[in-house]
Every structure is written in structure tokens, then in C-alpha cells.
Amino acid sequence: MTKTLTSVAALFVLAGAAGAQTLPSWNDSASRDAIISFVDAVTEEGGQNFVPEADRIAVFDNDGTLWTEQPVYFQAIYALDQVKARGAEDPSLLTSDVLKAAAAGDLETVLASGMDGVLEVINFSHSNVTVADFKASAHDWMTSATHPQSGMAYAEMTYQPMVELLEYLREEGFATYIVSGGGIDFIRAISQDAYGIPPQQVVGSEGTTHYEVIDGTPTLMKDGGLSFNDDKDGKPVGIERFIGKRPIFAAGNSDGDFQMLEWTSAGEGPSLGMLVHHTDDTREYAYDREGHIGVLNMGLDEAEARGWVIVDMAQDWSAIWTGQD
Amino acid sequence: MTKTLTSVAALFVLAGAAGAQTLPSWNDSASRDAIISFVDAVTEEGGQNFVPEADRIAVFDNDGTLWTEQPVYFQAIYALDQVKARGAEDPSLLTSDVLKAAAAGDLETVLASGMDGVLEVINFSHSNVTVADFKASAHDWMTSATHPQSGMAYAEMTYQPMVELLEYLREEGFATYIVSGGGIDFIRAISQDAYGIPPQQVVGSEGTTHYEVIDGTPTLMKDGGLSFNDDKDGKPVGIERFIGKRPIFAAGNSDGDFQMLEWTSAGEGPSLGMLVHHTDDTREYAYDREGHIGVLNMGLDEAEARGWVIVDMAQDWSAIWTGQD
Incomplete structure (x- = not known):
């Protein structure tokens, strides 16, 4: 009887360990x-x-x-996607060469424009927006837009x-x-x-x-x-x-x-x-x-x-x- | 029997409420x-x-x-106290009129000196110090220095x-x-x-x-x-x-x-x-x-x-x- 109980207990310990395996x-x-x-x-x-x-x-x-x-920080892809999407709706928003490059997905030109150019692209989607609206937009993008290589949602x-x-x-x-x-x-x-x-x-x-x-x-x-x-x-x-x-x-x-x-x-x-x-x-x-x-x-x-x-x-x-x- | 139990229970409820009175x-x-x-x-x-x-x-x-x-924010009193204490040890640290006024406890002159003067006094004890040393100093002061009117430690x-x-x-x-x-x-x-x-x-x-x-x-x-x-x-x-x-x-x-x-x-x-x-x-x-x-x-x-x-x-x-x- 004692042996049986011990075996059952050991079984539970093993099952518990397997069920909650660390990492x-x-x-x-x-x-x-x-x-x-x-x-x-x-x-x-x-x-x-x-x-x-x-x-x-x-x-x-x-x-x-x-x-x-x-291939690049997801947040940068988000920024480019926003410039592209809004620029397609209203091309007059693309007021500079760097924004036009961003809308065309030309990351190389954006990066070559230096910190001022990069900030201009980021600010396009990261400023003049409420914190709440920005978070909602980013959440939506991360759960619906897909990565160019994996095809998975970024999230x-x-x-x-x-x-x-x-x-x-x-x-x-x-x-x-x-x-x-x-x-x-x-x-x-x-x-x-x-x-x-x-x-x-x-x-x-x-x-x-x-x-x-x-x-x-x-x-x-x-x-x-x-x-x-x-x-x-x-x-x-x-x-x-x-x-x-x-x-x-x-x-x-x-x-x-x-x-x-x-x-x-x-x-x-x-x-x-x-x-x-x-x-x-x-x-x-x-x-x-x-x-x-x-x-x-x-x-x-x-x-x-x-x-x-x-x-x-x-x-x-x-x-x-x-x-x- | 039922009545007795109910009374005892009521007593416990009252005692519990009194023991953990809210606010x-x-x-x-x-x-x-x-x-x-x-x-x-x-x-x-x-x-x-x-x-x-x-x-x-x-x-x-x-x-x-x-x-x-x-009579004024405790942090300001701390700042004045530090200027006073360190200035007494080494008067050459008191390099301006506003620091000399602070060392003399003359808050009025410090405040009259405007934001630059107030920041000079605050910076005396709040800069060129590690965060850890600053916190230790502030903790020591708040638990040992006493308020001019209540006589209690600030903390x-x-x-x-x-x-x-x-x-x-x-x-x-x-x-x-x-x-x-x-x-x-x-x-x-x-x-x-x-x-x-x-x-x-x-x-x-x-x-x-x-x-x-x-x-x-x-x-x-x-x-x-x-x-x-x-x-x-x-x-x-x-x-x-x-x-x-x-x-x-x-x-x-x-x-x-x-x-x-x-x-x-x-x-x-x-x-x-x-x-x-x-x-x-x-x-x-x-x-x-x-x-x-x-x-x-x-x-x-x-x-x-x-x-x-x-x-x-x-x-x-x-x-x-x-x-x-």
C-alpha cells in the first residue's frame, strides 16, 4: 500500500514537472x-x-x-507605411524630398538624409497626434500589417x-x-x-x-x-x-x-x-x-x-x- | 443555542469591524x-x-x-542647509551673492534672485553628486534635521x-x-x-x-x-x-x-x-x-x-x- 502510494505520488511529481517545464x-x-x-x-x-x-x-x-x-526596426517600417498611406490619400502632405522617398519606401534615401531627415519621417506619424490615437494606430499596424520576409504580423x-x-x-x-x-x-x-x-x-x-x-x-x-x-x-x-x-x-x-x-x-x-x-x-x-x-x-x-x-x-x-x- | 451562536457571531463581526476600522x-x-x-x-x-x-x-x-x-518646501530647506553646512566647512565654495545668502539662511534674497538664482542654490547640493550619494544625504537629512516650528524630523x-x-x-x-x-x-x-x-x-x-x-x-x-x-x-x-x-x-x-x-x-x-x-x-x-x-x-x-x-x-x-x- 505504501509502495503504491509512493508510486502514485512520484507519477504526479513527474506529471507536474512535465506540465510546467521551465523554459x-x-x-x-x-x-x-x-x-x-x-x-x-x-x-x-x-x-x-x-x-x-x-x-x-x-x-x-x-x-x-x-x-x-x-530588415530594419519595425517602428521605422511603421513610420514609412504611415507616410506612404497618408501620402497616397493626400500627396500634398509629402512636402519634402525625404517624405517623398519615404512614401516610395526608399529607406536608403531616408537614412542618407541624416538625423534631420529621419526625424522628419518619424515625426510625420509621431507628432500632432494624441498619445491615445498614436497607440491605437500602432497597435492596429503591429497586429495587421505583415513582415516583408516572414509574412507574419509584426506582433x-x-x-x-x-x-x-x-x-x-x-x-x-x-x-x-x-x-x-x-x-x-x-x-x-x-x-x-x-x-x-x-x-x-x-x-x-x-x-x-x-x-x-x-x-x-x-x-x-x-x-x-x-x-x-x-x-x-x-x-x-x-x-x-x-x-x-x-x-x-x-x-x-x-x-x-x-x-x-x-x-x-x-x-x-x-x-x-x-x-x-x-x-x-x-x-x-x-x-x-x-x-x-x-x-x-x-x-x-x-x-x-x-x-x-x-x-x-x-x-x-x-x-x-x-x-x- | 441558535440565538447564542448568532450573538457570538455578531460580536465577532463588530470586533472585526472595530479592529480594522477604515481610515x-x-x-x-x-x-x-x-x-x-x-x-x-x-x-x-x-x-x-x-x-x-x-x-x-x-x-x-x-x-x-x-x-x-x-514655511517653505522641505527640499528648499534641505538645499539651504547643504549650502550652509558645506559653506561653513569651506567658505570658498560660496562663489556668488546668492550662495552667500543661502548659507545665511536668507531665503528672501534667494527667491528674489529669480529662477537662475534658485537653480544655483539647488544645484549646489543637487549636482556633481552621484544619485546614490544624493539619496543617502537626503534620507539622512529628512530623518535627522528638524522642522523650525514643529521641532519634528521632516520625515x-x-x-x-x-x-x-x-x-x-x-x-x-x-x-x-x-x-x-x-x-x-x-x-x-x-x-x-x-x-x-x-x-x-x-x-x-x-x-x-x-x-x-x-x-x-x-x-x-x-x-x-x-x-x-x-x-x-x-x-x-x-x-x-x-x-x-x-x-x-x-x-x-x-x-x-x-x-x-x-x-x-x-x-x-x-x-x-x-x-x-x-x-x-x-x-x-x-x-x-x-x-x-x-x-x-x-x-x-x-x-x-x-x-x-x-x-x-x-x-x-x-x-x-x-x-x-
Whole structure:
């Protein structure tokens, strides 16, 4: 009788473990082991590396870390699509060569026009619009427009293993934040649906916004521009401003994330830095030291010395996008 | 037997109610009733005014709403005290007339020097310092320096009824935020201890901060200045930037909070706007339409039409400061 009960109990334990496998889309790998060991250590009550829940702050870059960033940042494609769509309705809106190039989908000319030209294109859809209308437009685009290569909706191109990692950390008492060079309102338009991350846990680059009562209605209007660049050394600044605490976990994929990992790793207690390495030319893209997006040099050079985990997408992940079957 | 049981049960209900009295330092008043009615309505599952927990955002001004702001904002007294203390150690630091006036405690001359002069005094203690050192200094000052009139430590001069209100709202599933014209780092130095509000739920005015690796140590340095003024129409902007959602509860005490209440009240669902009216010249201070701090005109003129609750400190509160016996 005792034996039978024990067997049944063992069966339940096995079933429970299988039903709630940790990080199921991660292959058995050094990176998966490092994540789980770290989480086990900081959540072990009474352990020497225990971190109270209030201090379990995890920060994630977005483009290239939580979702795809090729052939170019999705937000840039959104901006071009808006210029194209509205320009087709009313060509008089295309008041400059750079806007005409954007409407024609000529990204090369837009990029060659420098920061002023890029901001002119971004401002076309990111200014003179209420924050609410902008978020609705961005959400609609991300869930309906399709990626030129995968054919999937952009919102489906989040990485399944990273979504699992976010959920796993939250189950273990972490607060998960996005800290992105992308626009804060653009990401907030999808962060809850795509990642389970509410707007107050999204830090990003910002234009200015102003408050105005229009025809009796209190309104927040986007003014455009770039008043805060949440990239490189802007990331620790954005983290301090929005969170006011140093994270213990940071994940990125490019040199734009270097300072965020550096700042996180310099804390007194335990910490984990992680870099997603785009090595999968078959299922996603392969790129690192060269290119126009997501260049990764400092991270590859210094990860080992700094104890950061490099995630090899081709080797470590059994699935890529959440939207795939 | 049945009767006895019923009586015992009734006794327990009474005891339970007395043991967990809602807002114990609030007198039976229209303002207390309005708060409790609102909370009951938005937390009633299935009720027509039910609001899910994720959207129960409550925002509070700090100076004059959560703690005293007389004879002048505590942060200004901190700034003067720092100039005085460091100037006594090294008079060569007092490089201008306005700094000399600050060191002498001559606030009038400092204020008469205009925004440039005020910023010079504030920057003396709020720049060229790491964020961590600044917070430590501010925390030390708030818990050890004493108020010129009450003789209490500044951190003890939080309002007991408001601390109870914060706790009550959190128990009812609200997230409580501070949205203050005061400096964000100054408030974060004490917000958890004083109000149970973690740093990521404090929005305030900001100078710039930069990231720098100094002698191998990653460091966040305060640069001073005023890059964001979280007052008046800046408050809805700060709320959107940090929270990304419209609050359903907003409490202030001055015209600097008008737009925050206006924005909150313009939401589609239920909302409550509240103004603390300083009417108690005996236990605290009495002021509203005139003065140099916390001027309240628009709120008094428009509260009734807008359905905002005016809290009469003298009438509605049975206790004032948390630090009092």
C-alpha cells in the first residue's frame, strides 16, 4: 500500500514537472542552465545570494532581444507605411524630398538624409497626434500589417523563448521591464498583449508630449522630436529615472545594450547579464559585428571576462517566433 | 443555542469591524464617505462601476498633500542647509551673492534672485553628486534635521490620514503613485519608508543625469538643472510618461495639481478628485488663495462643479502628523 502510494505520488511529481517545464523552448544548454541557476540562487530563502522580491528587477532590450529587428526596426517600417498611406490619400502632405522617398519606401534615401531627415519621417506619424490615437494606430499596424520576409504580423514575431523567460521570471517574483531604444509609446501599444508587460514597465526613447484642453477635452498631444535617447549610456539613465533601482538581470543583443549590462553587473549582489546572439540564418537572421542594425562587438569581446551569458539562437532555441505553429 | 451562536457571531463581526476600522484618523465626514463610496463602487465585482485592479491607479501630489509644505518646501530647506553646512566647512565654495545668502539662511534674497538664482542654490547640493550619494544625504537629512516650528524630523511630518488613505487604497488593489513638483530623487530617498511607495512609483521634477565609468566604477551623476517640471500641465505629461495609463483617483492641494485632477476626471469610467484644504491654523497651517506656497484658487472655484472632494483638515482629520503621539 505504501509502495503504491509512493508510486502514485512520484507519477504526479513527474506529471507536474512535465506540465510546467521551465523554459520549454530552450534547448538543454549552458545559457539555459545559467539562467535557471541564477534564478534558483536569488530566490532561495536563507541562501547567501537571496534577493528580496522588491529588488528582483529584470530589464530587457526590445528590438533584436524580444522580437526581430530585421530588415530594419519595425517602428521605422511603421513610420514609412504611415507616410506612404497618408501620402497616397493626400500627396500634398509629402512636402519634402525625404517624405517623398519615404512614401516610395526608399529607406536608403531616408537614412542618407541624416538625423534631420529621419526625424522628419518619424515625426510625420509621431507628432500632432494624441498619445491615445498614436497607440491605437500602432497597435492596429503591429497586429495587421505583415513582415516583408516572414509574412507574419509584426506582433507575432516576438521570440517564444524570451516570452517564456519573461513569464518564468515573473513567476519567480521578478518585475520585468522593457528598456528600449525604440519609442516608448510604440512599444506600450503592444507590450501588455505581446509580453504581459504593462505600460508603466516600459522605458524607451521619447519625444516631447504636451497637455492641452482642446474644445473642452483634456488631451495629451505628441510633439515629436527626440527629447530622450534611451540607448547606450542612456539606458542606465532611463533605468534610474523610471525604476530608481539597479536591476539584477539584464538582457540585450547589441552594443546599444552594453552600458545597461555593465550597470546591472556592477551591483553589489548577484546579477546576470545576457546577450542574444543572432546566429540563425535559416530560421531568423545571422548578424553581429557588422551591419546597420544591432551591431554587436563590445559584447562579444567582453562577455566572457564580464561573466555575461551569450545565447546562441541557432543552438539554444528550439523555437523562434511566438506566431509560428 | 441558535440565538447564542448568532450573538457570538455578531460580536465577532463588530470586533472585526472595530479592529480594522477604515481610515481611523478621518472623522465621520462627507470627504471620508466620498472616498469609501468610490472605493466600494470600483471594487464591486459585477458592479457597473467596477474597475479591474490593473487600472486602479491613484496619484498623489506630495508637498501639502502627503506632508507639510510650510514655511517653505522641505527640499528648499534641505538645499539651504547643504549650502550652509558645506559653506561653513569651506567658505570658498560660496562663489556668488546668492550662495552667500543661502548659507545665511536668507531665503528672501534667494527667491528674489529669480529662477537662475534658485537653480544655483539647488544645484549646489543637487549636482556633481552621484544619485546614490544624493539619496543617502537626503534620507539622512529628512530623518535627522528638524522642522523650525514643529521641532519634528521632516520625515515625521507626513499626514497620518493620508498615509492611512494610501494603505487603504493599496489594500483595495490600487497602485499608489506620487506625482510631485518636487525633485524625483529627493522624494525617492524617503518614499518607501514614509509612504510604502517604491521608487518606481514616484514621478517628480527632474534635472539631467548622466552615466559615466569613473575609475572603473559605473556611476550615475546628477547634472542639476530642471529638464522636466512636473507641475501644472506637466503633471498629466509626467503621469503619461511614467505610468502610461490615466489614473482614476487623484489627490492634490494646490493649483499646481489642477491639471492632474482635470486629466483624471476626464476619463471615461468612474474617478475621484480630491483636494486637501489647509484650514487648521492650530494644528498645522491655514492658507489657500494667497501666499508663496500651495496657492489654491482654481480648485476652490471649480471643485463643486467638477465633483471634486474638498478635505477640510481642521474638520475632517482627527490627527495630523504621523510623528505625533
